Amino acid sequence: MLTGEYKTLxxxxxxxxxxTDAIPGQARGQIPAxxxxxxxxxxxxxxxxxxxxxxxxxxxxxxxxxxRIAHQYQPALERLLGTEYDLHEAQVQxxxxxxxxxxxxxxxxxxxYREHVERARKRFAEFQALVPHAPEAGCLQADxxxxxxxxxxxxxxxxxxxxLDPMQYGE
Numbered sequence: 001m002l003t004g005e006y007k008t009l010x011x012x013x014x015x016x017x018x019x020t021d022a023i024p025g026q027a028r029g030q031i032p033a034x035x036x037x038x039x040x041x042x043x044x045x046x047x048x049x050x051x052x053x054x055x056x057x058x059x060x061x062x063x064x065x066x067x068r069i070a071h072q073y074q075p076a077l078e079r080l081l082g083t084e085y086d087l088h089e090a091q092v093q094x095x096x097x098x099x100x101x102x103x104x105x106x107x108x109x110x111x112x113y114r115e116h117v118e119r120a121r122k123r124f125a126e127f128q129a130l131v132p133h134a135p136e137a138g139c140l141q142a143d144x145x146x147x148x149x150x151x152x153x154x155x156x157x158x159x160x161x162x163x164l165d166p167m168q169y170g171e
Contacts, residue, residue: 079127083144086120094155110159121148 090113097109124144 073131076127076130079123079130082123083120083127086116086123090116090120097159113159117148117152 093109093113093116097106097113100106100109124141128141
C-alpha cells in the first residue's frame with residue numbers, strides 16, 4: 001500500500017504518461033492527420049491503378065477484335081483489289097490495242113486483255129467465296145456482272161475484227 005506521498009506521485013506519473021501519448025490539440029481516440037492523408041493517398045493510387053488496368057484491358061480487347069476482323073477480311077480484300085488491278089490492266093491493254101495503227105502486234109494486246117479479264121473473273125469468284133454472307137456482296141456482284149457483260153458485249157466483237165479505225169472505235 002502506498003502512503004499519501006507516493007500515491008500523489010503515482011497519480012502525477014499516470015497523468016504525465018497519458019499526456020505524452022496524445023498529440024497536443026487532439027482528443028483521445030482520433031486518427032492523426034498524417035495517417036488520414038496516407039490512407040487517402042493509398043486509396044487514390046489504387047483507384048488510378050484500377051482505372052488504368054480497366055482501360056488497358058478494354059484497349060486489348062478492342063485490338064484483338066480489330067485483328068480478328070482484319071484477318072477475317074484481309075484475303076477477301078486482296079482478291080477484290082486484285083480484281084480491280086486486273087480490270088485496270090485489261091483497259092490498258094485495250095487502249096494499246098486501239099492505239100496500234102496496224103494489226104501486226106494487236107494480237108499480243110488482245111491475248112493480254114483476255115488474260116487479265118479471265119484473271120479478274122477468277123479473283124472475283126474467289127472474293128465471293130470468301131465473303132458469302134456479307135450484305136454488300138450481293139450488290140457488288142450484281143454491279144460487277146452488269147459492267148462486265150456490257151464491256152464484253154461492246155468490246156469482244158471489236159477485238160476479232162482485223163482492220164479497225166482507231167479514231168472510230170477508240171472513243
